[in-house]
Amino acid sequence: MSANQFGSRFVITSFGESHGTALGVLIDGCPAGVTFDEALLKKELERRRPGHHGAGAGQVVGQVVSGRAETDAAEVLSGVFEGKTLGTPIAMIVRNQDARSEDYAQIQKAPRAGHADDMWKNKFGHSDHRGGGRSSGRETVSRVMAGSVAQMMMAHVSAPTKVIGYASQIGSYELTPDERVRVTQNHIDSYQARFPSVRHNEIAEMLKKAQESGESYGGVAEILVQNPPANLGQPVFHKLKSDLAQAFLSVGAANGFELGLGFESAAVQGTSFHQGSQEAYGGIRGGISTGESILLRVSFKPTSSILDVAKKGRHDPCIVTRAIPVLEAMTWLVLADHYLWSKTDRI
């Protein structure tokens, strides 16, 4: 297991610096015969891009996410032939075009508050100061590419499975119980900031102001997995919840994880909890998926790209919105990995 590697069967390695030549991902372990859906890859990369998740996306770029104009055209270097995977490693890259590293040049002198810049420098002695190098959120391009291939694979074996991510809290705005129930009926990307509520325009307004003033907000993302395959998860150290927690906490500003009721369950008595709906469990028991919906929550701290450095660095006032396609990708990766793993549960 190397540092930039994730998964035991469907194994990915992410590479690339924010302002280097390219970002990319290498998948080793995807079976042969998976139909390669280029449109899906493109769509998921598009969803990760700033400003492309709202009805009037064009107009709101500057409001809710960083205005960095990333085009992110993926190039598949290997592992796919005549529209299908070969069972050989799949390498995909996205070249960096909008480097603007001059904007970030001053980071060399003044590490950004709360940023990982100085941590990498301390650890490795030598680091790429341009735009956070590899600690930049831009690294998640690699995850989204890999996740889309995992999704293609799962389409072969568990077609009804869906992974739905949305913001359930941004700053002090939280989804109401009613709004959460309706989540599955909504097209999340049509809401500002991926907050599926009539209040989404208020939030967009708040975020726009935040960006102008150098403020930022934390938030919570929820991932709902509908119709997951049952029997996924490897006890005892690779329980499904365990690998999902690792996957989500590997995302930049993530600082909390919940399955089902999570921290709320602390105050619930067992007799209620266990007679309650499957929501309490969140679809995983004994570390293994039951086949019921899996509900996961991830908290994010407020982004740290604030103040003057940030203004030039085109910061996101809230990371949750952009993190959602990344969390979905990580979820697909865990599902694909555990699906392959489960093939050897029994003789």
Next chain:
Amino acid sequence: MSANQFGSRFVITSFGESHGTALGVLIDGCPAGVTFDEALLKKELERRRPGHHGAGAGQVVGQVVSGRAETDAAEVLSGVFEGKTLGTPIAMIVRNQDARSEDYAQIQKAPRAGHADDMWKNKFGHSDHRGGGRSSGRETVSRVMAGSVAQMMMAHVSAPTKVIGYASQIGSYELTPDERVRVTQNHIDSYQARFPSVRHNEIAEMLKKAQESGESYGGVAEILVQNPPANLGQPVFHKLKSDLAQAFLSVGAANGFELGLGFESAAVQGTSFHQGSQEAYGGIRGGISTGESILLRVSFKPTSSILDVAKKGRHDPCIVTRAIPVLEAMTWLVLADHYLWSKTDRI
């Protein structure tokens, strides 16, 4: 990476069924020359045992934790010679003596609500129904043994590092801010249920009643790492927070994880968050330890061993208290693993 394996450098594999011949752990990757502290191993196993964490431990066994009389004497089978580790695999076992599998025999017919029993059966086709087999909390004996060796290793290289675990919430009882501040001055194990508050006797009373009536409570454990080494954590998929989350979520009833402010940070504005104390970050930035204290929280659902089956199965009314030495062990394992990993950060 196999299912029962944890760590990349300090690699452990846990084995054993609850009512099988023995539980054990195998450590591969512990350097040679570590002073093997048998007393520490014994003490940590003792702390994991039911009823051995209070001043009047003997009296309160039946109150706060399962009364199962586990003796848990560890036998070291390999890897240690003349009081020091050899750099070869360290195998340690604890034989099962108090099997009472007749109590559990009925599980075969009636899987316990919320238990993993039926999940393992579904997944593997063939399972050990006696006392939960390997899904039993008893598996954590292996983790505690391994964790104590990790602690021995860290004593060589980072002597001031301390890992302090305590219950911060049991049912609706929560530590007050004042109580939390005083945590580091307390001997946690002298408090009932490891809840370091003057109210600990109330909680013990509540848990005693719960055990009699078949009720159970969830809770929250906190792990405070004082004086951790700096520069631990491997970006991007093995950030320190990421591996800690995996470690903690691999524990039985755990269903939530927080670093620093965690979910609370969602509602905090960035300008406050980043000007606040290091507590907000929890001692990890960019996935790498800063050297400041690391604060972690883990939530647990109410235990599921309730009602008639449970009465015979000697259930814990709240898992948090017993989980604390296990979480501490997992923390030591992550620290030891990442300490070794960091040896190759630079040429």
Next chain:
Amino acid sequence: MSANQFGSRFVITSFGESHGTALGVLIDGCPAGVTFDEALLKKELERRRPGHHGAGAGQVVGQVVSGRAETDAAEVLSGVFEGKTLGTPIAMIVRNQDARSEDYAQIQKAPRAGHADDMWKNKFGHSDHRGGGRSSGRETVSRVMAGSVAQMMMAHVSAPTKVIGYASQIGSYELTPDERVRVTQNHIDSYQARFPSVRHNEIAEMLKKAQESGESYGGVAEILVQNPPANLGQPVFHKLKSDLAQAFLSVGAANGFELGLGFESAAVQGTSFHQGSQEAYGGIRGGISTGESILLRVSFKPTSSILDVAKKGRHDPCIVTRAIPVLEAMTWLVLADHYLWSKTDRI
């Protein structure tokens, strides 16, 4: 991947020092539902023991192999229930009973020529000098236990597969072409030194003298895999030949490996080679098994336990005979590992 670990799917970790408490092995990744054949386990351990591979085994102990009276009764600690594997880790140990470490005590002062004793001391700083510690051939007990479980697993999925090992050269004695052809009809273990030739008694005599005079011989073992499953092997770094070479070269005194014609093929012209029988290839093409018989050869240097130290240390005058059950075990492990691996070749 840790140092004492072998395999990617059927993962084993070997542990134990020659004169420590116990030797053992932990298997993580064996599927649930494999019929556990205790008789096979016992038989294979017996075959590995000194002096138990000839018609008159009792009489020839002192002649051809070390007279160390190892009983080697395996204890299964976990992973098996009601006669079948559980899909959980299988731990097996053999306790050391005939330690006689006093014989070996002088090694501390005088490392044996060609032995690994001093190498381990240099590397790890601290080593178990008793009987070679973990560098002893006794470590192979662990491999034989693991290999027998691999064999049990393969019996479910590829019943006709057979692994036949025999000595093809001991000192200057080599099997004739005729003798090699008849190998599959013979019960190898009924021949002195597992050399399936009418000359086997001559060899026994030679080895007996060697033991008395402190001489030793090298040799060659051959492993013939009949009816292997096709399509095993993972290009490019885990070709079947590649993993077999690693497996075999991990055995103590092994210093050469050949597939099919091996070094002889260097002088054969391509037109002859490729029109020849499948023997030239040895049953593996492109790193993948064809389903035809696989022929492998392993060379061993003369054992180093010679001269006075050795006399007390009960040395084997030729390691090949005892290595054969170990090589067979390693072969089964590679087959089982790659069989499981092949389950995810295609979607």
Next chain:
Amino acid sequence: MSANQFGSRFVITSFGESHGTALGVLIDGCPAGVTFDEALLKKELERRRPGHHGAGAGQVVGQVVSGRAETDAAEVLSGVFEGKTLGTPIAMIVRNQDARSEDYAQIQKAPRAGHADDMWKNKFGHSDHRGGGRSSGRETVSRVMAGSVAQMMMAHVSAPTKVIGYASQIGSYELTPDERVRVTQNHIDSYQARFPSVRHNEIAEMLKKAQESGESYGGVAEILVQNPPANLGQPVFHKLKSDLAQAFLSVGAANGFELGLGFESAAVQGTSFHQGSQEAYGGIRGGISTGESILLRVSFKPTSSILDVAKKGRHDPCIVTRAIPVLEAMTWLVLADHYLWSKTDRI
């Protein structure tokens, strides 16, 4: 451990099909601070290219190796900044330019004798038939790129270490003892076919004829490691000899491996062997490097690209010459991997 991955600390993953978009390699685990020597990378790629290893290289291309005009300009995509490694993954690619896949189109109908084409098709169901896809020798470009980075790393920590590869047998031509002794004084690449003998022109002539007539030859390559670091190798399954055997047998047509005397040692008596020079051992004892020169031999079967298909496919009449830079690269990879591994041998 995934199929296309090699190494435990200095971990590489190779990717790319012969006639796909690009070949490449990803290194995860190279420490930060290694001086990146682009000239070395270029030189090693050049050495791997056909026809660039002889005094009059330009003239002899058609004689001794396939005339495929590969330019093989490496592009570094990540992990290097301002001339030094960052401790992040290093991705390098070489684009395929001279695809000529029309030549290979017929392979689809007629798999080449002895080639892996049909094996991959059987195994994966779907394969890239163009020029062998990933089973092509062209995949070794990835290894040479990775090996050159390993070499750069070792230059920091063990500057006197040298890896010298040469052909010791081609068809029936073998180096004489005298010629072998002089190997270290020679510039191997100045000899035809990397056979460091006055007879090298004879061999070139023989190979030229073979290419014209569709004949091919096997051979033996030797790798001499001078001044290796001592104490490399991880017992018991990752002995240095064990990982080297795996490394070498993962190369295309390799079918034999020897350390030191190898198969010859079978007929040598122990008293001679152990009183002989270190050559007998080959510089590795107990699986661990002694610091003395390591001598390794690898046999290759005659190449299979013969007859009419081959004529169009521009085949090599003997693979040994081109394999040498690949074997050297694999050696550097094993050394670098084990060097990093050894950093955690002792506390």
